[in-house]
Amino acid sequence: MIGILFHGPEVFDSGWAARFMQAFPDARTMLAGTMSRTALFDSGLQGVEAPGLMCSPAAQMLAVDCEVILLATRSKSTEAGLALGKIVAQKMAHGLPFVQAECTGLQYAVHAGSCPVEVVSALQQLGFAQTASPEAKIDTWREGTRLYRRMHTAQAGDYVLVNGIFIGHAQGGEVVLATEGRQIVEVRGVDVKEHGLEKIERFGGVNLATVKLASTAQLRSDAVEARIETSEGKGVVFIDHAGMHVYELTKDCAGAVTVGDDTTAVTADILRRFGIPVVGVVDGDGDKLHTSGGFAPGSVVLTVKADDEAGLRVQKELFAGGTRTASGFDDIKHRVAELLAHEVVSRADH
Numbered sequence: 001m002i003g004i005l006f007h008g009p010e011v012f013d014s015g016w017a018a019r020f021m022q023a024f025p026d027a028r029t030m031l032a033g034t035m036s037r038t039a040l041f042d043s044g045l046q047g048v049e050a051p052g053l054m055c056s057p058a059a060q061m062l063a064v065d066c067e068v069i070l071l072a073t074r075s076k077s078t079e080a081g082l083a084l085g086k087i088v089a090q091k092m093a094h095g096l097p098f099v100q101a102e103c104t105g106l107q108y109a110v111h112a113g114s115c116p117v118e119v120v121s122a123l124q125q126l127g128f129a130q131t132a133s134p135e136a137k138i139d140t141w142r143e144g145t146r147l148y149r150r151m152h153t154a155q156a157g158d159y160v161l162v163n164g165i166f167i168g169h170a171q172g173g174e175v176v177l178a179t180e181g182r183q184i185v186e187v188r189g190v191d192v193k194e195h196g197l198e199k200i201e202r203f204g205g206v207n208l209a210t211v212k213l214a215s216t217a218q219l220r221s222d223a224v225e226a227r228i229e230t231s232e233g234k235g236v237v238f239i240d241h242a243g244m245h246v247y248e249l250t251k252d253c254a255g256a257v258t259v260g261d262d263t264t265a266v267t268a269d270i271l272r273r274f275g276i277p278v279v280g281v282v283d284g285d286g287d288k289l290h291t292s293g294g295f296a297p298g299s300v301v302l303t304v305k306a307d308d309e310a311g312l313r314v315q316k317e318l319f320a321g322g323t324r325t326a327s328g329f330d331d332i333k334h335r336v337a338e339l340l341a342h343e344v345v346s347r348a349d350h
Contacts, residue, residue, distance in 0.1 A: 001028055001066050002026075002067070002068050002069075002119065003062030003063070003068070003069050004021075004028070004029045004030070004071075004072055005055070005058055005059050006032070006036060006040075006048065007032050007055050007071060007084070008036055008073055008075065009033075009035040010039075010074035011036075011039075011072050012039035012040055012043045013043075014103060016103045017040070017043065017048075019126060020070075020101070023125070024070070024122060028049075030049040030050070030051065030061065031049070031058070032053055032054055032058040033054070034247070036050075037247060038269075038270055039224070041273060042224060042273075052247065052248055055071075055088050056088050059091075060093070060094075066096070067096065067097070067116075068098075068115070068119060069096055069097070069098045070101060071089075071099070071100040071101070072103070073085065073100065073101070074103035074104055076155070076158075076217055077104060077153070077155075078104050078105035078107055079134070079153060080215075081100070081102040081104060082100060082109055082134050083134055083136040083152070085102070086100075086111050086134055086135075086137075087136055087137060087138060088111075090137060092112065095112070096113060097116065098112040099111070099119060101123055101126075106127050106128050107128060107129055107131040108129070109130070109131050109132065110130070138209065139152070140209055146180055146186070147179050147208050147209065148176060148177070148208075149176070150176050151174070151213055151215065154170035154172075154175045155170060155172065155215070156170060156171060157169055158215040158217055160175060160190050160213075160214075160215050161212075161214045161216065162206060162211055162212070163206060163212050165199055166193060166262065167190065167192060167193060168187070168191045168192040170215055171189050171190060172189075173189055174188070174189050175189040176189060178208075179205070181205065182206055182207065184197055184201070184205070184206065184208075195285065199308075202308075203241070226272065226273055228272070228274075228275070229274055229275075231276060233251075233253045234252065235253055235324055235325060235327070236256060236329055237250055237253045237324050238256070238314070238319045238322070238323045239258045239267055240258075240260065240263065240308075240315070241263050247270070250271060253324075254276065254328065254329045255276060255279070255329030255333070256277075256278045257281065257314060257318075257319075257336060258278050258279070258281065259282075259308065259314075260281075260308075260311070261282040261283070261285060261307070264278065264280035264281075264282055264301065265293050268293060268294070268295045268296070268299060272299075274296075277298035277300075277350075278295065279299070279300055279301075279302065279332065279336050279337075280299070280302065281302055281304060281307050281336070281340070283304055283306055284303055284345075295350035296350070297350060298329070298333075298350070299349075299350040300348065300349050300350065301347070301350075302336070302340055302344050302346075302347055303344065303346045304340055304344055306343075310340055310343055313339065314340070318336065
């Protein structure tokens, strides 16, 4: 059996995921990433597993009962897409054939093993031509107490993300990060946003050798029509940068309190598909990672002077330091507004 792993929202938004599923009707299909999951929902495709994993762990899961892995991507460039695929293939421990179809440029590469004839034939019928698997790896080295990591595929102006947290815009050329322990202590090739680095440190830092380091021009295309369904849940969840766990955190909830401009924009856009409102606590310093979204009716966005501090107070006072409360959404919305009344600069109701 072939296992197809979809990575990134564009492979769904462009219609390519549907074409792959038609070309390989008996395949086991899976996706990696939060925005991929939202794009899958909007596409209406059925039968694609969404385990909430990053690309490499998802590929490892497929490898348990599949004889060949096909990674399907539509990246910002063929070079960037194939470099990602090669790195994922190098992490595989099963020794299976690992093939990537990069829809940008319509090229496929065999990163490991030998591609079965029937897979080659199907890819060629879809319009793909074979290209060589590139030389690519996670580029790390040590200098004294510092661990360094280099990324080659960031283009000028790209958002640079560390575990999904924005740390600045790429200047063009190489991006180099360095850590001491789990703290990022040096960043090269990026117009750094210190608030992003502070947030990473607040969440416990990173293992630079394994952290997800990515660059992108945007999280998702603006020209996408959201699919709307109704959902009946209870309680309210607290989200302060949820990354790829947004879906798990908001499962069966009636509302959410979100902290941060970009976290609010992304989470609210996901939840509006299910009619779930949010209370957004923001301070207006968003980086416009996601600009095409919207809010479910009943949502409110409160702009304060410092959203992190305000969010921590909301979490402590209304969520007992946790991430979920059984209180109703309207009650929580009222109490958040009341708690932050003296700090609110502006309010926007939706």
